[in-house]
Amino acid sequence: MHQIELELQNEELRRTHAELDAARARWFDLFDLAPVGYITIDGQGTVTEANLAAANMLGLGRGAMIERSLSGFVLPEDKDVLYLYRKNFSETGFSPDCELRMVKPDGTILWVRLTTAISRNADGSIFWLMTLSDITGLRLETDEQELAAHLILLVDSQGDFRSCMSDLAAALQSWSGCEAVGIRLRDGDDFPLYESRGFSPAFLRDGCRLSACGPDGNILRDGAGNPVLECMCGNVIKGRFDPSKSCFTVRGSFWTNGANHSPVSTVEAFRRSCVRNRCNENGYESVALIRLSLGDEVFGLLQFNDLRPNRFTPARIAHFERMADRLSIALSHRQAEEALRNSEELLSSFIKCSPIYACIREVTPTESRVLMASENFRDMIGIPGSEMIGKSMAALFPPEFARAITADDWTVVSTGKPILHEEELKGRQYTTIQFPIAFGDKKLLAGYTIDMTEWNNAEEELRKALEENRNLLRELQHRTKNSLTLIHSLINLSSMAGVSTEVKEVLDELGTRVKSVSELYNLLQHADSYKNLKLDEYCVRIAAPIADLSGNVSFSVETESIVIPVKDAATIGLIVSELMMNALKYAFPDFRRGAIALAVKKTANGALLEIRDDGIGLPEGFALPADAGLGLTLVHELTGQIGGSFKIGSNGKGTCGTVEFPVAGR
Structure with a gap:
């Protein structure tokens, strides 16, 4: 009987052990x-147990967490968060979930x-059971969305752009x-650090600008005329990257977790691309460079x-790149709004001023x-332009004048054609x-609208003065012509007063010259212009x-209409007179x-002025100026005064004299 009871107890014990093993397995x-x-x-906050997921989450072996304070795994900035969370839970027995940042041994956050739930051990002591959920990705996405909204508000705000960028840099640093x-x-041909947080003064001084400069201080340019940008920043901005290298993303962003061991240092193509290694020299191990661009337009980095x-x-x-995309859109929007503004x-300043x-x-x-x-409408109607805005013509001008303006305005916009018209208001001409x-x-x-009152008054005064000058000039020309006519008459009387043949010839030639000048003033007196004269008519x-003067010589004319300056007319008249007198005197003995x-x-x-005769021609061997008489010598000298050339010669049928000269405006 006793033996049977022992066996039953052993069986119960084995079953209990099996259940305990099963329970332990389920617990595991x-x-x-x-x-x-x-x-x-x-x-006291010391870790007593930790599962594999918790250890793996923090990058530790499970045993490395035991007997260590939980706060030792928390980012220093968030230790107070953990303390307050535990304090509130202890006092109330309940607290919402807590979110904080923890640090792995390699520095990853x-x-x-x-x-949390609180329980008691068999000895009655309290212990805390906590679940740890890695929400890094979720938190980054949430923070990214919140930051993106904040950035857009910053960039779109109407405040000072420098202040906006300063707030933006602070937000990016925190995020x-x-x-x-x-x-x-971008600033012209360069991409300087417009705003920053956390860099040393030396870094900002040496690495602020990217453009390479020559010994003369001018920016160096490549064969296409583009500025040469140094540093890895310049490579990223210019799109010079090798996507096969792990330090580059397919979108051209650069990143490294150990700058001193960056794969870039071993790539020959990048050793030739002006990498300055400013980040290395300043001890930065982790570096990320993300281009700010939208389409082909690059804003910066x-x-x-x-x-x-x-x-x-x-x-x-990838989070950084998405943030850069959103910021690029916001910058593009800001840029477009600023350009429009x-x-x-x-336009407002142009109109206003x-x-x-x-x-x-x-x-x-x-x-x-x-x-x-x-x-300046205040000068016209007594109301400045800023106070005219929103008002109709009827509220600004007299009724009849306002109706005329409105009608003209509608004509312009309905026909699509501009109009020019004259107006008078309050004694002023516009x-x-x-x-x-x-x-x-x-x-x-x-x-x-231009106030033409002073202009019109000045123009009227000028017109009156011009008319007075014209009248004076007509009177002067009339008197000059009369004086020349009197001189010509006196010469003719002297020629008919029984003088010798030689004297008579001299007087006749002199009279002809005076007559040519007199004809000039006769033409000017009846001409419409005092500056120009019709050469053919003259x-x-x-x-x-x-x-x-000769009854046995016929005269013919072949002319084209030519206008010459009056200043050359007297000289040309004397040339014609001399050549005509020379022909009458020597061609027909x-x-x-x-x-x-x-x-x-x-x-x-x-x-071209030409006088031709069919007379006896020039003597054999005649040449200018050696064989020329007084008349032809005078023609030669006068032609030089008007910048022309004079030729005379015989072709077997008389003599031909030609004068060719320039005319202003031709």
Whole structure:
């Protein structure tokens, strides 16, 4: 009987052990192999147990966590978070989950969510059972979204851009956890550090700008004329990267967790690309360079530096790139808004400060309303342009004048054609040009008005003065012509007073010369211009009376219309007179019959004057100027005064004298 009881007890004991083994196995499965981290800590915060997930999460062997304070695994900045969490839980028996940052032995930071329950050991002592969930990715995404929204608000804000970028750099530093953060933005041909946090003064001094300069201080350029950018930052900005290298992403971002052992240092292509190693020299182990770009437009670069190694992972760099994309969109939007705002301010300043009256109006068939106007309208209507905005013409001008303006405005915008018209208001004369502006569905009109009162008054005074001068000039020309006519008459009387043949010839030649000058003043007195003269008409009026002196010589004319300056007319008149007198005097001896022809023709640069006769011709061997008499010598000298050339010769049928000279304006 006793034996049977022992066997039953042994069987019960074996069954209990089996159940305990099964329970221990289930505990191992539930505790050690759980996908989340489990730890237990005592009342002083010392870790007493830890499962594999918790150890792996912190990059430790499970045994390395035991008998160590939990706060030793927490980032120093978050130790207070853990203390307050435990304190609140102890006092109330309940507390929401706690999120804090923990640090691996290699310096990697991860976000962990703590969920806690309190229990008691068999001896009655309290222990804490905690679950640790790695929420780094989730937290980065949440922070990324919040930061992106914050960045967009910063960039889109209307405040000072430098202040916005300063706040942006601080936000990026806090979000990334990096010791130093920089924002490089395009500035002409360079990409200097526009704003930064955490860099030393020496780094900012030596590594601020990227453009390479020659000995003369000028920026060096490549064969295409683009500036040469140094440093790895320059490589990233210019898109010079090798995606087969682990330090580059497919999008061209560069990152390393140990700058002194970067694969870049072993790549010959990059040794030739002006890498300056400023980050290495300043001891930065972890470096990430993310380009800010949208399409083909490059805005700059985000730079993350840390003296500690192993600060980055591919996932973290992907977060940086997404942040850079959002920031690039915000910068592009800001840039477009600034360009639009600058354009609007420039237009507003142009309108406001215009020295002439300028305005832009919105027009309907019945109303024309001011959108912009220059301040100087106060001089016209007593109201500055800033106070005209939004008002109709009826509110600014007298009714009849306002209706006329509105009608003209509608004509411009409805026909699409500009108009120029004269106006008078309050005794002042104005000239206005108006033209339509295409602006969406609105019918807009721009107008410029110039006060022409002083101009018109000055023009009227000038017209009166000019008319007085013309009258004086006509009177002077009339008196000069009368004086020359009197002199010519006196010469003729002297010639008929029984003087010798030689004296008579001299007097006749002198009279002919005076007559040619007199004809000039006769033409000017009846001409429309005092600056120019018709050469063809002038030459005929001089040559015809001379040809009439001989009854046995016929005279013909072949001319083209040519206008010459009055200043050359007297000289040309004397030339014609001398050549005509020379022909009558020597071509037809013994009263033989003959013909003289006058030709006035245009040339490429001036005019050609030709007087031809069919007389006896020049003596054999005749040459200028050696064989010339007084008349031809005078022609030669006069031709030089007008910049021309004189030729005379015989071709078997009389003599031909030609004068070719330039004419201003041809």
